[in-house]
Amino acid sequence: MDILLVASAFNSLSQRVYAELSDRGHRVDVVLATHGADPVRAAVRELRPDLVVAPMLKTALPEDVWRERTCLIVHPGPPGDRGPSSLDWAIAEQAPRWGVTVVQAEAAMDAGDIWATESFPVPPVGKSDLYRNEASDAAVAAVLLAVRRYADASYKPRPQADDSVQVVWRDFHRQERRRIDWENDSTETVLRKLRGADSQPGVLDELLGREVFLHGGHPEDLLRGRPGELLATRAGAVCRATRDGAVWIPELRPRKNSGDPAPFRRPAASVLAAFSGRDTLRLPEAAVPLELPPHRHTWADIRYRQRGDAGFLSFSFPGGAMSTDQCRRLLAAYRYALTRPTPVLVLGSDRDFFSNGIHLNVIEAAADPAMESWTNLNAMDDLVEAVLRTTDRLVVAALAGNAAAGGAMLALAADQVWCRTGAVLNPHYRRMGLYGSEFWTYTLPRRAGARTARRLTEEALPLSGAAAERIGLVDRLVPAGAGEFAAEVERLAAALAAAPDLRQRIAAKAAARRSDEEVRPLADHRRDELARMHAVFFDPQAPYHALRSAFVRKKPAGSARPLAPVAGVVR
Numbered sequence: 001m002d003i004l005l006v007a008s009a010f011n012s013l014s015q016r017v018y019a020e021l022s023d024r025g026h027r028v029d030v031v032l033a034t035h036g037a038d039p040v041r042a043a044v045r046e047l048r049p050d051l052v053v054a055p056m057l058k059t060a061l062p063e064d065v066w067r068e069r070t071c072l073i074v075h076p077g078p079p080g081d082r083g084p085s086s087l088d089w090a091i092a093e094q095a096p097r098w099g100v101t102v103v104q105a106e107a108a109m110d111a112g113d114i115w116a117t118e119s120f121p122v123p124p125v126g127k128s129d130l131y132r133n134e135a136s137d138a139a140v141a142a143v144l145l146a147v148r149r150y151a152d153a154s155y156k157p158r159p160q161a162d163d164s165v166q167v168v169w170r171d172f173h174r175q176e177r178r179r180i181d182w183e184n185d186s187t188e189t190v191l192r193k194l195r196g197a198d199s200q201p202g203v204l205d206e207l208l209g210r211e212v213f214l215h216g217g218h219p220e221d222l223l224r225g226r227p228g229e230l231l232a233t234r235a236g237a238v239c240r241a242t243r244d245g246a247v248w249i250p251e252l253r254p255r256k257n258s259g260d261p262a263p264f265r266r267p268a269a270s271v272l273a274a275f276s277g278r279d280t281l282r283l284p285e286a287a288v289p290l291e292l293p294p295h296r297h298t299w300a301d302i303r304y305r306q307r308g309d310a311g312f313l314s315f316s317f318p319g320g321a322m323s324t325d326q327c328r329r330l331l332a333a334y335r336y337a338l339t340r341p342t343p344v345l346v347l348g349s350d351r352d353f354f355s356n357g358i359h360l361n362v363i364e365a366a367a368d369p370a371m372e373s374w375t376n377l378n379a380m381d382d383l384v385e386a387v388l389r390t391t392d393r394l395v396v397a398a399l400a401g402n403a404a405a406g407g408a409m410l411a412l413a414a415d416q417v418w419c420r421t422g423a424v425l426n427p428h429y430r431r432m433g434l435y436g437s438e439f440w441t442y443t444l445p446r447r448a449g450a451r452t453a454r455r456l457t458e459e460a461l462p463l464s465g466a467a468a469e470r471i472g473l474v475d476r477l478v479p480a481g482a483g484e485f486a487a488e489v490e491r492l493a494a495a496l497a498a499a500p501d502l503r504q505r506i507a508a509k510a511a512a513r514r515s516d517e518e519v520r521p522l523a524d525h526r527r528d529e530l531a532r533m534h535a536v537f538f539d540p541q542a543p544y545h546a547l548r549s550a551f552v553r554k555k556p557a558g559s560a561r562p563l564a565p566v567a568g569v570v571r
Contacts, residue, residue: 001050002050006030006031006040007055019463073105073112077090081170087127092192094192111160113158122134178197190242210258212254218237218248227241227242228241233283234285252272253266290304302314304333342393344497345395351401355403380406384406384438391506398478399419402426408427409436419469421466423464439526439529441528447472465477
């Protein structure tokens, strides 16, 4: 069918629905509803779709559109749940399971007939993690079922007014409900409030006399202090005491009226240092070893563990972005992992993002964004080059979640790419106005061929894990839920480490690297890519700067968008 996706943003779920529907042979277009109803109406008139699907929509569809043709709305709540903050309430009320419902658009919000519904478990993770994983898996399953039912033409959607559905309206989850009472709230309560707002909107609080939003929360097992007191820093995060423990908060977002010229999310310690007028925050650094003892239950964004003959270097950065500091620390951890006697080394997080490349928020907040872009990119290149030059073992990139731009190229630098079936890949840079680096001119054609590599970078569209496997970017699809992925990867890594031909494969890999180096050295790829990127970074008129600022500040990119859409349509 011809399907039009209407979305407030081409976010992770919108991209995944686009990719999954495209995989099944549908012709899919996307119109962004960021400029009101007129672009949506124009897209419907121009494209005349068989079906309209709204995977993520913050505003109502125009009435003339949903009266003229069938429009399906994806609501992140079970049947009967209505309101704009469904996942927030699920976390706040500690629901063990939740659901996604595909309803037909009508005048009342979330009140249309039900085309499909899927339930999912609610683990103790952040809302954005839950949205991109368990909720996304359920949403895609529900959308695909609803589309099949619509195409069949014999299915009659179930009205929500029947007796089997209990209708519950839940209001917008406002900051008054999220506010933390540091004197009285338990650590468990504090973590639940932080997790329920980890990406958006954050939890409004006050630190060093400034209003800030707290983003993300993780438990700490040893540090203690007066409730609300800042205790330590670690890897850019800050530790804050609760009534009966402490929590790590990775990121802060200054309130727009706080006087901070960069009112967007970035590492917590850097925000507080800027408030105090210093380069660093004067708190002790509570470092932990890469290999944490089993009895420790604390937060670290980079960890190493060994299981038999397989090493696992796990890393998890908020939003998948990797700053200069994070790239350098991960490279140091990678070098440590190479000292361990394991013939297999697995890279990636246990769940959620793999990597999205350089940290645009940190770059935007820098005194010199051009120089920070350059420094960050070189740190990312150093990491990718270290992976490419590893010849004494097999390196596996295990993608529990999405990977984009330089993060996708980090994955492609590995010998094998294992990808959870729900992950989405964006192996391109064009939508940020960039040529790209991280040795993509070597790794992308090496896997997909020159013609496909050129198409991927020019079209700049998302790929499902299955599509990536078909063109050679992924070696193994892992059909596991988000909560089961890490255990399945550990099992697969053990089998790979025990393979009788492992030594021959490592030797063949080393020989291929030597041969490729003779054809064209990695240094040539890096030099040519960086020359193109340097020209962009240090050109104040380059679209990258406006695109980066718009992305970070969550504003429309306007005329700076390098792929100018027709009537807002992404093809």
